[in-house]
Amino acid sequence: MLTGTLAELAAALQAGRISSVELTQGLLARIAAHNPALNAFVTVDEEGALAAARAADAARAAGTAGPLTGLPIAHKDVLMTAGLTTSCGSRMLARFTAPYDAHVVAGLKDAGTVLVGKTNMDEFAMGSSNETSFFGPVRNPWQHDHVPGGSSGGSAAAVAARLVPGATGTDTGGSIRQPASFTGICGLKPTYGVCSRYGLVAFASSLDQAGPFARTAEDCALLLNAMAGHDPRDSTSLERPAEDYTRDLARPLAGLRVGLPAEYFGAGVDAEVAAAIEAAIAELRRLGATAVDVRLPNARLAVPVYYVLAPAEASSNLSRFDGVRYGHRAEKYSDLLDMYKKSRAEGFGDEVKRRILVGTYVLSHGYYDAYYLKAQQVRHLIADDFRRAYASCDVILGPTAPTAAFRLGAKSDDPVEMYLNDIFTVAANLAGAPAMSIPCGFTRAGLPIGLQLQGDYFSEARLLNVAHQFQQATDWHRRAPTLASEASPPAPQEVAP
């Protein structure tokens, strides 16, 4: 019962087979048993969760419960949660208590969800493996010596391990989709501007977007219903009529045109991943879809463009961490400049510093045109590729990542090797278009493989429809990792902040 999907648990709550308090207590016990090995949560708010669960049960008794009332979820620790630590996986904010709720946090709270805790992440969402967190790496629930992906690796691992049925993530270059792929769950990055960025601690503001993690497409649609919506506090939040993202789930796939770019099926894609994607295409054909060849000729440029633009925006956004208004301040310094330099040197980890340096360089005098402007021009070419492709197809399909999850430490000393893991995910952020990852198979070693579905602007309901129909015909999303036996002694934390 505890390990049901959001939709299953909502039905159980509605039928009175379980109360939100019982469900929350049960999942808190699961977290206590398994989090020491996984390190998926950095904060567990038992007291707040039980209070919210009692309120949810009262709302149900009063007849005011909605579809998500009483369902326990977790938030990535980059989203502000009033009264709770919001660390961004960084020493810089290890003791920072958020004074207000992010828009998407408030939306899910208003919908009656029960927040059980905050999840671990790559520091300031910069990473593809969850190894850059100040609080130590998250372990992949399928194999603990493998990474869960990043940067939203804690949320992905928590959902995959059935510690919570749903969670939030944020995706700047693949940080929802790649960990969803590595842990065998679903993750959706909406169209830029669909979810307000208010209270999402900024990494690269023109790319950042929050989105849901869950085990099924249907659950992602339910969460997105509560996360999306216009917010005047974010100037890039789009003002458009509210959508019900579940509306097309049951639509048959007959007539669906699936675009297959040769650029996503070439060298560099692991053979087992390629085979699983081919099998998924065959399944979609059986369901009535037709495959169309499309071209994304600038696809290989997406990673270099991203690693100019995202660090440039990050170097500007992270200049706010100066040891004055919030965050870490060094103990010893000689003057104001020295205080800035030492506070930032101590508060940020190596990858964050690296990206700040890259961003500072590309924006510095004499280099702006050669790097930043050039990258913005190539960004336009990449967005144009998608525009042309969607003239002949409804969705674009391919692997989410070139490989399944890799071992902890395998790429942590080679930033370029790590960045190339984002090759299939960053383009959707550059274009600002929606994309999601769903499970579509396993390697012989037992690691999940993710299928990426991309669509034109505002096609979330269509992506969820394709994913849901695929999940009606397959059972990859029902496979669960075997967790270590209950009540193992807590493993020592790598860092005790």
Add this chain to the structure above:
Amino acid sequence: MAISRSDVERIAHLARLEIDAGQAEDVRAKLDAIFALIDELNAVDTRGVVPMAHAQDLSLPLRDDVVTEADRHALFQRTAPAVEDGLYLVPKVIE
């Protein structure tokens, strides 16, 4: 473009980051590898291409010029490293 030690020192100063002398060469080498990746963009012909700053082509929204936020400085300053009388404390900057 090869990154030199003096480049690293210059941008670290601009970014207000102290770099440990023992790590400077490792930082330089990794930045050098990242710029080798970025330099692939040099080969792309972008003559006449309009730079794309944002996904949606929107003009910035305007709102009425009135105060909408309550004064919450006490709450916000609770997380500051050093505060006195509602002011943020920093080392002396004027002799």
